[in-house]
Amino acid sequence: MTGINALFLLTGLLLFISVLASTVSARLGLPLLLLFLGVGMLAGEDGPGGIVFEDFFFASMIGQAALAVILLDGGLRTRVSSFRVALKPAAVLATWGVVGTAALLGVFATWLLDVDWRLGLLLAAIVGSTDAAAVFALLRNSGVRLNERVQATLEIESGANDPMAILLVTALVGMLLQPESASVGGFAWLLTTQLGLGAVLGLAGGWVLSRLMARLSLPEGLYALLILSGGMLVFAATNLLNGSGFLAVYLAGVVVGNRRSHATEHVLRVMDGLAWLAQAGMFVVLGMLVVPSELLDHAWESVAMAVFLMLVARPLAVAIGLWPFRYKRNELAYVSWVGLRGAVPVVLAIFPVVMGVPDSRLLFDVAFAVVLLSLLVQGATVPMAARWLKVEVPPRDEPRDKREVWVDEEAAVDLLEYRVAAGSRAEGRHPDEVADDFEGIGVRCVALVRSGHLHRLTLDTRMIPGDSVWFVAPDELAERIARVFGGTGGELSANASFFGEFVVDPSCLASDLADAYGLDIGADERVKPVGTLLEHRLGRAAVVGDRVQIGAFTLTVREMTDKGVITAIGLKCPALGLIR
Structure with missing residues (x-):
């Protein structure tokens, strides 16, 4: 019993320290995942903890299970509309991007490390894919809002590129251990089964889970466990059938997350915590597995590999893959830069060690060092690079909080909370006056909280700065209502520097706009609606x-x-901008 309790104590202590370390992450400008790794390394063989942990198989099992949870959570939060924008380019990066990066880096690694070309390609394949855990965590917690094309490309690529990376690693391990059995036909069949079964079983499993979640009447705490256990079933079953479990569990999450029901909000809240637990546990375990002193033996080779990967191999693969899709140069640069490496390369680097590949410990140490450098350099500069490369857009005008009250299996009422800002159009008005601005659209004030207490609404009630006001309103009006409560006092001025001083109806004719502002457009474009002209x-x-x-x-x-469908276009007039 003493040994079991000591294990529980150690596990709880490491996770507790990791969570507390998250409060330091923002202040230091470091990715939280890097701090989790640091906690594990400090607890490991070379750190103050002095724990000797060399169970690669157990670490691989923990890593794969945690990645399944993280991908499931990432899929739950991926909107189907993202696929409209970036499915094809992301699919190219998830396939060609991994192969192209691995090929370029493999040649460099073979020359740099002076090893067999198959070993060089294996190392490149291990670090050739972006990591879903790192991408999801950093993009959603970086504090910047990227344009949808860039964000969707990065998220879908990271969620879908694991099959290709696993396929390359498996094939190259086979070539090293059993070169006589390797064949192009076997490689093609493995790729087909991995992607095909992963997609089919993931979509089917997601459909079943979404139907169950909508139809079953369970205690609230069990809905998240239903989705988690169902997701792990999809993951494991797909792997057993030689499909890609990672792709399947991600797609299952996408289907469930986009078929909203009375349990969706609760599932998202619980899964957020489970995903953080999975990330913390996985990175702490992987950090304990590495011996920092051994990383120093190959320090300069690891730095050279990381630099070549970040500045040559990844950018070239991205530029070639996205060239047909007419991405701007700044978008290509950002997609190239945020090719974050994380847990996936480390988990993949464990495979050769477990399989007994010669020099596999060298591969593990170099891959781990490349991940550290990627998180430290690329991960820490995600917000700065977004601003420098101008791929961010202003934050949405959003409610402070949003709750869904389900009144039937297929019907819900949205509750939106807003905070009254000084100088806003809401200040000094009765909440019902704001609701009347949207007359006939179903906006009603249901509560006003002042100084932490529910304030009784009377005819004389007037909103003051700091009040929290709750409205029943359709979700599509959330941004419009938010502008009333914003502190700038005007609908456009908050984002005027980015979008422009005026809003143009995309259905109006380009000729009307050209005549009003003296725009120089051709005769064939004058007869088009402004939205069509822009597209x-x-x-x-x-x-x-x-x-x-x-x-x-x-x-x-x-x-x-x-x-x-474009519903509003901003018009920026330089002369008026200067006057302002």
Whole structure:
């Protein structure tokens, strides 16, 4: 019993320290995942903890289970509309991007380490894919809002590129251990089964889980366990059938997350905590597995590999893969830079060690060092690079909080909370007056909280700065209502520097806009609606933040529906901007 309790104490202590370390992460500007790794390394053989941990098989099992949970949570939060914008380019990066990066880096690694070319390619394949845990965590907690094309590309790529990486590693391990059995046909069949079974079983499993979640009547705490256990069933069953469990569990999460029901909000809240637990546990275990002193034996080779990967191999593979999709140069640069490495390369580096590949410990140490450098350099610069490369868009005007009250299996009422800001259009008004601004659309005030207490609404009630006001309102009005409570006092001025001083209806004719502002456009474009003109000049699917320059004026996509229809366009007039 003493040994079991000591194990529980150690596990709880390491996770407790990891969670406390998260409070330091933002202040230091370091990725939280790097701190989790640091806690594990300090607890390990070379650290103050002095724990000798060399069970690669157990670490691999923990890593794969944790990645399944993280991918499930990432899928739950991925909107289907993201696939409209970035499915094809992300699919190219998830396949060609991994192969191209591995090929370029493999040649470099073979020359640098002076090893067999198969071993060099194996090392490159291990670190060739981006990591879902790192990408999801850093993009969603970096404090920046990227344009949808860039964010969707990175998220879908990281969620879908594991099959190709696993396939390359498996094939190269086979070539090293049993070269006589390796064949192109076997490689192609393995790729087909991995991707095909992963996609089919993932979508089917997600459909079943979403139906169960909507139809079953369970205690609230059990819905998240239903989705978690179901996701792990999909993951394990797909792996047993030689499909990609990682792809399957991600797609299952996408299906469940986009078929909202009365239990969806609760599932998301619980899964968020479970995903953080999985990340913390996985990175702490992987940190304990490494021996820092051994990393120093190959320090300069690891640095050279990381630099070549970040500045040559990944950018070239991204540029070639995304060239047909007309990404801008700054978008290509950012997608290249945020090719974050994390737990996946470390877990993949464990495979050769477990399989007994010669020099596999060298591969593990170099791969781990490359991951550390990627998290330290690329991970810490995610927000700064977004601003420098101008791929971020202003934060949405959003409610402070949002709750769903389900009144039937297929019907829900949205409760939106707003905080009254000084100088806003809401200050000094009765909440019902704000609701009347949206007359006929079902906006009603249900509560006003002042100084932490529920304030009784009377005819004389007037909102003051700091009040929290709750409305029943359709979700599509959330941003419009938020602008009433914003501190700038105007609907456009908060984002005028980015979107422009005026809002243009995309259905109005370009000729009307040209005549009003003196825009220089051709006769064939004058008969088009402004939205159509903008999309024609872009030459690709539009996202919020896309811009078209017409002379001295700038048209910017301001708002869109989930189906990709432009609903508002910003017009920036340089002369008026200077006057302001």
